[in-house]
Amino acid sequence: MAYVLIAEDLTKHYGNVRALTNFNITVDPGSIYGILGPNGSGKTTCLSIILDVIKADSGSYEWFGKTASHHTRRRRIGALLETPNFYPYLTAVENLKVVAAIKNRGDKNIHAALQVTDLSSRRNSRYSTFSLGMKQRLAIAATLVGNPEALVLDEPTNGLDPQGIAEIRALIREIASEGKTIIIASHLLDEVEKICTHVAILKSGEKVTSGKVADILGKDNQVEVAAENMEALEAAAKEMQGLQSCKKERDKLTLKFSHTVHTGEMNAYFFDKGITLTHLNTRRRSLENIFLELTSSNEQAATDRVH
Amino acid sequence: MNRLLQIEFIKVKSYRAFWAVLGIYALTFIVVTSTIGVIESSARVSASAFFSFPDAWHHLASVASFLNILPAILIIMLISNEYSFRTFRQNLIDGLSREELVYSKFILIGAIALLCIAFIFVYGFTRGLIAGHFDELGEMVEKISFLFRLFVQMAGYMSLAALFTFILKRSAISILVFLVYVGFELSVRQFMPIGEIRRFFPVSIFSALIPAPGDISLVAAASLSPDLILALSVLYISACIGACYVLINKSNL
Numbered sequence: 057m058a059y060v061l062i063a064e065d066l067t068k069h070y071g072n073v074r075a076l077t078n079f080n081i082t083v084d085p086g087s088i089y090g091i092l093g094p095n096g097s098g099k100t101t102c103l104s105i106i107l108d109v110i111k112a113d114s115g116s117y118e119w120f121g122k123t124a125s126h127h128t129r130r131r132r133i134g135a136l137l138e139t140p141n142f143y144p145y146l147t148a149v150e151n152l153k154v155v156a157a158i159k160n161r162g163d164k165n166i167h168a169a170l171q172v173t174d175l176s177s178r179r180n181s182r183y184s185t186f187s188l189g190m191k192q193r194l195a196i197a198a199t200l201v202g203n204p205e206a207l208v209l210d211e212p213t214n215g216l217d218p219q220g221i222a223e224i225r226a227l228i229r230e231i232a233s234e235g236k237t238i239i240i241a242s243h244l245l246d247e248v249e250k251i252c253t254h255v256a257i258l259k260s261g262e263k264v265t266s267g268k269v270a271d272i273l274g275k276d277n278q279v280e281v282a283a284e285n286m287e288a289l290e291a292a293a294k295e296m297q298g299l300q301s302c303k304k305e306r307d308k309l310t311l312k313f314s315h316t317v318h319t320g321e322m323n324a325y326f327f328d329k330g331i332t333l334t335h336l337n338t339r340r341r342s343l344e345n346i347f348l349e350l351t352s353s354n355e356q357a358a359t360d361r362v363h
Numbered sequence: 364m365n366r367l368l369q370i371e372f373i374k375v376k377s378y379r380a381f382w383a384v385l386g387i388y389a390l391t392f393i394v395v396t397s398t399i400g401v402i403e404s405s406a407r408v409s410a411s412a413f414f415s416f417p418d419a420w421h422h423l424a425s426v427a428s429f430l431n432i433l434p435a436i437l438i439i440m441l442i443s444n445e446y447s448f449r450t451f452r453q454n455l456i457d458g459l460s461r462e463e464l465v466y467s468k469f470i471l472i473g474a475i476a477l478l479c480i481a482f483i484f485v486y487g488f489t490r491g492l493i494a495g496h497f498d499e500l501g502e503m504v505e506k507i508s509f510l511f512r513l514f515v516q517m518a519g520y521m522s523l524a525a526l527f528t529f530i531l532k533r534s535a536i537s538i539l540v541f542l543v544y545v546g547f548e549l550s551v552r553q554f555m556p557i558g559e560i561r562r563f564f565p566v567s568i569f570s571a572l573i574p575a576p577g578d579i580s581l582v583a584a585a586s587l588s589p590d591l592i593l594a595l596s597v598l599y600i601s602a603c604i605g606a607c608y609v610l611i612n613k614s615n616l
Contacts, residue, residue: 107456110615131458141453143444145378157370158457198457 058121060085060206060237061106066115068101068261075101076261079115083239083254088232090248090269091241092343093258094351099241100138102258103210107135120205131159134199135208140191144184148175148194151183152201161202169200172227188215196224206237213247225251249273249343259351272346279317281326282308282335292329308335367467368474370459375441375471384437385475388430389482395426396490414487414494417505423487424509424573427479431517431569432545434475435524436538442468442525443534452616465607468525476517480510512572515596519569522603529607565599568592 061083068076076098083089093099104110106117108126119129142151149166156163170176173193178186186194192215199207212228213221228251232238242248248255249269256266265272283289286309293302293311303310319336326333375381399413413422445451451464459467491503527544528537548566561567571592587595 104615109452109455111613127455127458127460127463130456133458135456137452137456139449141449143374143378143448143450145380146374147377150373150377153373154370154454155457157366157373158454158459160366160458 059083061117061119061239063102063106063117064115066102066105066112066117068098068105068110068112074261076105076112079258079261079263081256081263081266083237085237086232086235087254088228088238088240088252090252090255091239091258092243092245092248092255092347093241094243096260097258097351098261099243099258100210101261103135103137103208103239103241107133107137107208109137131161131202132204133206133208134201134204136195136199136212137208137210140195140198142183142191142194142198145182147182148179148186148197151194152198155198155201159202159204163201165203166201169197172200173197174223189217189220192216193220193224196227200231204236206239207231209238209240211242211244212240213242213244221247245344245347255343257347257350264350265346269343273343277313277316278339279311279313279319279322280308280335280337280339281311281322281333283326283331283333285331288329289326289331289333292326292331296325310339364466364470367463367470371467371471371474380440381437384433384440385478388433388479391430391433392427392483393486395429396423396486411494414490416491416503417507418576419487419491420506420509421573421576423483424513425576427483427513428516428570428573431520432542434479434517435520435541437475438468438472438521438524439528439537439541440534441471442528443532443537446528446532447534449616451611455616461611462608465529465604465611468607469522469604472518472521472525475521476514479517480514483513484510509573512593515593515600516569516572519565519572519596519600522600523565523569526603526606529610562587563595568595568599572596 059082061081063079063081066076066079067074079098079102081089081091081102091099091102101110105112105115106119108130119126120132143154146154148170152166152169153163156166167176167179170179173196175190175193175197178190183191183194192212196209196212199209207228209228213224216224225247228238228240232251240248240252252269254267255269255272257264281289281293286304286307290302290304290309293299293309296311296313298314299311300314301312303312317338319338323333323336396413413419445454445464454464455461488503523544524537524541527541528534531537531540545566548561548564551561551564562571571587
C-alpha cells in the first residue's frame with residue numbers, strides 16, 4: 057500500500073464563498089498528518105469531503121487504493137468530525153454498538169475503547185447525561201471501535217480539560233505507535249507540533265505550505281545577536297552574505313538569512329570584525345511563528361515562506 | 364438487510380418514545396374494538412358479529428386503517444431524530460452508504476408494520492375465539508388477506524411520512540405537513556370536483572386498500588379493482604423509496 061489517502065484538486069464553494077480551493081494531500085501509512093488553519097480556513101470542509109459527508113464541486117480522493125466501494129472503505133476509518141454525534145437516549149455502550157454494527161467488525165473492543173477513554177464507569181449512562189468532555193471522549197472511543205486502520209480527528213481535544221487534553225494526546229501517540237495512520241485537524245498549534253509528523257497549513261481554503269513538521273520547523277535561518285557596541289554590530293551584520301532582514305529589538309538584533317546558519321561561523325565572522333558578541337542564539341522557529349506568518353493578512357510574509 | 368435491521372433495532376430498543384407510541388397504538392386499538400361491544404345497540408355490527416371469522420379480519424383491518432397516523436408519526440420521529448442528532452451524518456462517516464441510510468429506514472417501516480400486524484393478528488385471533496362464531500378452521504383464515512392489505516396500507520402511510528421527513532428534516536414541521544396533506548387529500552376527495560384523477564392520489568389509493576365493511580363505499584377510489592389498488596400502492600411506496608434516495612444522495616449531511 058503506497059498511501060492511505062490521496063486527494064487531488066478538491067474544491068468546494070458555498071455560494072460565493074470558496075471554502076476549499078485545489079486542495080491536494082498525500083498521506084503515507086503510519087504518519088500523523090496535521091491539517092492546521094485558523095477558524096474557517098477549510099479544515100472541516102476538507103475532512104467532510106474525504107469522509108463523503110459533503111460532495112466536492114470538483115477533484116477526487118482515494119482511500120487505501122481502489123480496493124472496494126467508498127462506504128466499505130470508510131469502515132476501515134475511525135472518524136470524529138466537528139461535534140460528537142450520538143443518540144442521546146442510548147447509553148455509551150449502546151451508542152458504540154451502533155457504530156460497531158455499521159462497521160460490521162464485531163463489538164469485541166467496545167469495552168477496551170471505553171477503558172482507554174476513561175468512560176468505563178459511565179458505560180451504562182445515557183449519552184444525554186454526559187458532560188461536554190465525556191461526550192468528546194465518547195466520540196474518540198467511537199473512532200477506535202472496530203480497530204480501524206486510519207483515524208480522522210477533527211479538533212479531538214475540543215472541550216477537554218488540561219488533563220484530558222494530555223491524556224488524549226498520549227492516546228493519539230500510542231495509537232500512532234501501533235502503525236495506524238492519523239489525520240488530525242486543529243487550530244491548536246502546539247498540539248500539531250507535539251504529535252504530528254506531517255503538516256499542511258490552510259488559509260482561506262488554500263494550502264499555503266505542507267511537508268514534514270521537522271522540515272518546516274528545522275530551517276534555522278534566524279539568529280539573535282547582541283554586543284557592547286550595537287551600532288558597529290549592526291553595520292557589520294548588514295554586510296553579511298545572504299542576509300534577508302535585520303531587525304532591531306531592544307538590546308539585540310534579529311538577523312534572518314536565506315540559508316541555514318551556524319553559530320560557529322557567525323561568531324568567527326563578528327570576531328574578525330573586532331566585535332565580541334555578548335549574546336548569540338539561533339532561533340528555532342515554532343510552528344506558531346510559521347503559522348502566524350503564513351496565515352496573517354500580510355501576504356508578503358506568506359509568499360516568502362512558500363518560495 | 365439483516366445488518367441494517369440489527370442497527371435499527373439497537374437504535375430503538377432503549378428509545379422509550381418508540382415503545383410508547385406503539386403502546387398507544389395497541390391501547391387505542393383495544394379500546395376502540397372493545398367499545399363496539401359496549402355500544403352494541405347503536406353500532407352497525409354487534410360485538411359477536413364484529414369478531415366473527417372470517418369477517419373479523421376485515422373489521423379489524425378497517426379499524427386499524429384509522430390508526431395509521433400513529434405509526435406514520437413514529438417514523439417521522441425516528442427519521443427527524445437522525446437529522447437533529449446529526450446521526451445520519453455520523454452513520455455515513457462510520458461506513459453506511461447513502462443508499463443504506465434510506466433502505467434502513469424502509470426496512471424499519473416494514474418491521475413496524477409487521478409488529479402492528481402481528482399484534483392485530485394475535486388480538487383478533489384471541490377475541491375471535493372468545494366471542495366470535497365460526498364453524499371450521501378454514502373460515503378463520505379465509506379473509507386473512509385483509510391483514511396483508513393492511514400491511515401495505517401501513518407501509519404506504521409510513522413511506523409517505525418518511526418522504527416528507529427526508530424533505531423537511533424537522534419533526535414538528537414534517538408531522539404538520541403530513542397531517543395537512545392527508546387532510547387536504549380527504550377534503551379534495553369530498554368537496555372538489557376534479558374528476559377521475561383524485562382517485563389516483565396516494566392517500567386515496569392507500570385508504571382504498573381496505574374498503575369499509577358492508578360495501579359502504581365512502582372512498583372515491585373504491586371503483587378501481589382491488590388488484591389495481593394494490594399494484595398502485597406498491598408503486599407509490601417504491602416511488603417514495605426512490606425519491607428519498609435521490610434526496611439523500613444529492614444532499615450534504
